[in-house]
Amino acid sequence: MNGDSMTYLVTGGAGFIGSHLTEALLARGDSVVVLDDLSTGDRANLAAVMNHPRLRFVRGSVLDAELVADLTGRCGAVVHLAAAVGVRLIVEQPLKSFVTNIRGTENVIAAAHRHHRPLLLASTSEIYGKNGAGPVDENADRILGQTGIARWSYSTAKAVDEILALAHHREFGLPVAVVRLFNTVGPRQSPAYGMVIPRLVRQALAGEPLTVHGDGRQRRCFAHVADVVDALLKVLDHPGAVGGIFNVGTGEETSIAELAARIVARTQSPSPVVLVPYEQVYASGFEDMERRVPDTTRLRELTGWAPRFGLDEILDSTIAEMRRRGTDAPGVPRPAPADLAYLPRA
Ligand SMILES: NC(=O)c1ccc[n+]([C@@H]2O[C@H](COP(=O)([O-])OP(=O)(O)OC[C@H]3O[C@@H](n4cnc5c(N)ncnc54)[C@H](O)[C@@H]3O)[C@@H](O)[C@H]2O)c1
Numbered sequence: 001m002n003g004d005s006m007t008y009l010v011t012g013g014a015g016f017i018g019s020h021l022t023e024a025l026l027a028r029g030d031s032v033v034v035l036d037d038l039s040t041g042d043r044a045n046l047a048a049v050m051n052h053p054r055l056r057f058v059r060g061s062v063l064d065a066e067l068v069a070d071l072t073g074r075c076g077a078v079v080h081l082a083a084a085v086g087v088r089l090i091v092e093q094p095l096k097s098f099v100t101n102i103r104g105t106e107n108v109i110a111a112a113h114r115h116h117r118p119l120l121l122a123s124t125s126e127i128y129g130k131n132g133a134g135p136v137d138e139n140a141d142r143i144l145g146q147t148g149i150a151r152w153s154y155s156t157a158k159a160v161d162e163i164l165a166l167a168h169h170r171e172f173g174l175p176v177a178v179v180r181l182f183n184t185v186g187p188r189q190s191p192a193y194g195m196v197i198p199r200l201v202r203q204a205l206a207g208e209p210l211t212v213h214g215d216g217r218q219r220r221c222f223a224h225v226a227d228v229v230d231a232l233l234k235v236l237d238h239p240g241a242v243g244g245i246f247n248v249g250t251g252e253e254t255s256i257a258e259l260a261a262r263i264v265a266r267t268q269s270p271s272p273v274v275l276v277p278y279e280q281v282y283a284s285g286f287e288d289m290e291r292r293v294p295d296t297t298r299l300r301e302l303t304g305w306a307p308r309f310g311l312d313e314i315l316d317s318t319i320a321e322m323r324r325r326g327t328d329a330p331g332v333p334r335p336a337p338a339d340l341a342y343l344p345r346a
Contacts, residue, residue: 007031009075009117011062011108012082014041016189017122017181020229021079026052028233033071037061040085045188062104065111072111077118079232080108083158086195087151094150101157109164109174118175120236121165125182125249125292126155132291138180138245138298145287152287162245169243177241179232182249182294185314186225187321197222200260201318204269206327211276216257219291223250224309224317234303241302249294250307259311266315 008025012018013034018041022032031054034046038059049055060067062082072078082104084090084097105121112119128136129144129152142159144152168174185197203210231248235241254262260273278288299305309317 005029005031006076007033007074009033009035009071009078011035011068011078011080011104012041012122014038014043014045014057015081015085016041016045016186017184017225017228017232018079018081019045019188020186020225021081021232022046022055023049024229024233026054030054032056033058033075035060035062035068035071036082040089040190042190062107063100065107068107069111069114072108072117073115075117077120077236078108078112079120079122079236080105081122082108083122084154090154091150094153097150098153098157101154102160105157105161106164109161109168109176112176113168113172113174116174118236118242119165119177120232121161121176121178123158123162123178123180123245124155125180125247125294126151127159127162127180128292129155130287130289132289135251135293135295136247137295138247149287166243166245175242177235177243178245179235180245180247180294181223181228182247182292183220183222184225184228184249185222186317189225189318196220196256196259197263197315197318198322200263201267201315201322202327204263204267204271205319205322207269207271210260210264210269210271210273211281212256212260212273213276213281214256214278214288216260216273216275217255217290218288219253219255219293220259221250221253221293222311222314223248223307224314227307227309230308231299231303231305234305235299238303244298244302246299246302247294247296248299248305249296251293251296252311253291253293254311262311263315263319266312267319 013022014036025032033056035058084100090097131143165176169176189198200210
């Protein structure tokens, strides 16, 4: 991986993080081929660059091994972001999510191996499962619940992806780096699939109750997508990153109840905040973790990366974008009737 201008294949490039990465690569002079099936992504996410001469958009699936191999052969490096993402989607479509996240990645790794292309693989903090011990570094244990709980199948699929990718590095010299992304937020993130900040912001702006799942004491850190993209570029460009795993996230912790209160204050919404038991939101057997905080020492020491945006700036940019697009705009779906069923009755 190096800093020379080249063509990147970005799978999932019409998604939230992928579209920001695509813009950043184009802005620095690289060319981008986006492969996206638009399942959770949206062409509108690429609106600002859709006619860019160095962008090619291909609607297709990472499950199409031939297509992936063909596009990989035409590019100099691959960033694999395509995945079934979001707690809600994973819980509601466990089989489809599992297949996409394992077979799709297998296809991408096989293509990178065949053409010997550098690969940056997007993994997740879900890897750590229920390990809530302080800031977790990349060597922290994975603590998972039973296989029957859909959430852990996402974690397991991403773990298989990491294992496959790193085994290709060790056994065949494939230049691979893995980034474990913690909660990432900012403009273009859809509230439709269980992402907490866009969902709460939408509720606040629509004057609906902000629904906090569980007891609201679960603690999280949120990184701005611009900082995450900066981390991806730094890992892509650093030769020392090859063969490594890197946490990407911020250390500014908040409970979800505090987060909801902060969103109410910053939107000046009249909405109340209500606690909703997990059983009423997800199918039975949902599990959450108390605390998730990254230790990003490894990334900082290698690349000098440090996040620039704090939580208030993240909230303000999400609020501003949703005000601009409206809470009914495409990509900002209203809750299905089933969502409303769990609101406390007046
Ligand atoms: N957003 C976060 O907080 C977060 C946290 C940890 C990890 N990640 C990882 O980052 C990556 C990007 O996530 P995101 O938040 O931008 O979500 P996203 O849903 O916006 O992006 C995923 C993209 O992949 C596309 N996609 C899904 N299945 C596909 C398939 N079979 N073929 C081609 N394209 C397909 C979707 O249409 C979408 O554009 C994912 O790999 C995800 O696991 C994200």
